Amino acid sequence: MLFPRRTEIYGEKQPSEHVYKVLSGAVCTYKLLIDGRRQVDAFYLPGDVFGLDFNKERTLSAKAVVDCRILVIKRSALTALVTHDNKVARQLWAFTAAELKHAQDHMILLIKTAEERVVAFLLEMAERSNDHLEIDLPMTRQDIADYLGLTIETVSRTLTQLQANAAISVPSSHRIILRKPAALRCLNV
Amino acid sequence: MLFPRRTEIYGEKQPSEHVYKVLSGAVCTYKLLIDGRRQVDAFYLPGDVFGLDFNKERTLSAKAVVDCRILVIKRSALTALVTHDNKVARQLWAFTAAELKHAQDHMILLIKTAEERVVAFLLEMAERSNDHLEIDLPMTRQDIADYLGLTIETVSRTLTQLQANAAISVPSSHRIILRKPAALRCLNV
DNA sequence: CGACGCCTTGATAAATGTCAAACGTCGTGG
DNA sequence: CCACGACGTTTGACATTTATCAAGGCGTCG
Numbered sequence A, B: 001m002l003f004p005r006r007t008e009i010y011g012e013k014q015p016s017e018h019v020y021k022v023l024s025g026a027v028c029t030y031k032l033l034i035d036g037r038r039q040v041d042a043f044y045l046p047g048d049v050f051g052l053d054f055n056k057e058r059t060l061s062a063k064a065v066v067d068c069r070i071l072v073i074k075r076s077a078l079t080a081l082v083t084h085d086n087k088v089a090r091q092l093w094a095f096t097a098a099e100l101k102h103a104q105d106h107m108i109l110l111i112k113t114a115e116e117r118v119v120a121f122l123l124e125m126a127e128r129s130n131d132h133l134e135i136d137l138p139m140t141r142q143d144i145a146d147y148l149g150l151t152i153e154t155v156s157r158t159l160t161q162l163q164a165n166a167a168i169s170v171p172s173s174h175r176i177i178l179r180k181p182a183a184l185r186c187l188n189v
Numbered sequence C: 001c002g003a004c005g006c007c008t009t010g011a012t013a014a015a016t017g018t019c020a021a022a023c024g025t026c027g028t029g030g
Numbered sequence D: 001c002c003a004c005g006a007c008g009t010t011t012g013a014c015a016t017t018t019a020t021c022a023a024g025g026c027g028t029c030g
Helices: A075-084 A086-109 A114-128 A141-148 A152-164 A181-187 B075-084 B086-109 B114-128 B141-148 B152-164 B181-187
Strands: A008-010 A018-024 A027-032 A038-044 A061-064 A068-074 A134-136 A168-172 A175-178 B008-010 B018-024 B027-032 B038-044 B061-064 B068-074 B134-136 B168-172 B175-178
Touching (some): A038 B086, A086 B038, A114 A134, A114 A141, A114 A152, A114 A175, A152 A168, B086 B114, B114 B141, B114 B181
Antiparallel strands (some): A018 A068, A027 A038, B018 B068, B027 B038, B134 B175, B168 B175
């Protein structure tokens, strides 16, 4: 199924009827406060599965950050499997546990300084990329800022500062190359 | 089993061999950065179960915030049950999902202002208390500050300010009474 | 009674947010 | 093919929030 960029895939409080797998593009999950402040919980890249918040209602919203091809799976198909196959049940549990771990790591990120947060984000994205040094960032600065609990201006300034230190280079705004990965890892506390 | 206050119950990276239930007292789970900054993930009060991070290794540390009586359960006893009883497996999964939801709510708390964070904390604790208006806080200001991503000074100042607004009263430093719960809920975004 | 631990208060500093403007890039239409 | 406009990003000047550092108060326990 195709989702154009910026499309909402599901919204908070809606019933959880499907599970999703990213085929191409990128997705983010987030929460909104009434005044518009937003906390992005996670980015999902090709191969990643999302939408397994198996409280009946969605606890997060999800939207396509760029045009996406997404595989949509009925929840009922999964729950049927679970009641019969114990192994599937355990895999789903492990998946939820992994999301919990990610949320815990994200929480500690939110108490760090701006520079540490940006570096942690770059290292996380590098870890998930193909060659671990060149990163393609499908999301906007606003998405990154909302993931890190900062403003776009602070994210932008921190990136230019890292570039000034020659720790990274930014050939285009959605492409970043790690020049001193070891130094960056030191900043990752 | 008895744990005096400040005792570590388990540490990050240790193997997960037990699950715990608070009988009396209070426990918190947390992560540390090398320079000592600390993020408290959750407080557990009598009746609560903790220690179910079922990645093999602990992703958090846990310590008693006051003297505690704690029921300690062998992990192996649980996993044995799980392989046979599908219902137990699903309960454990639901438990992990609930922890995940709490972590997500905590993340959005960390992007709010100091006043909003303190209010959110008070409302959360009130919700878990007996009469929902009088709160007994077993933890220190430092524990609260580390839960909210603030300093003890900011927590203290915010509490005195709420007291000045007559939104709360603080008869003793570990006891808080909500005077204007509706007004506080408005601040909870 | 004194000492210690914890909490509160005050003055100041630092980090990040806000507001505003300029810049670049990309796509569209003349 | 070039010009224009929209959108996203960067940069700058300034404001605000919260942290830091330091001192004082209060209660508890030996």
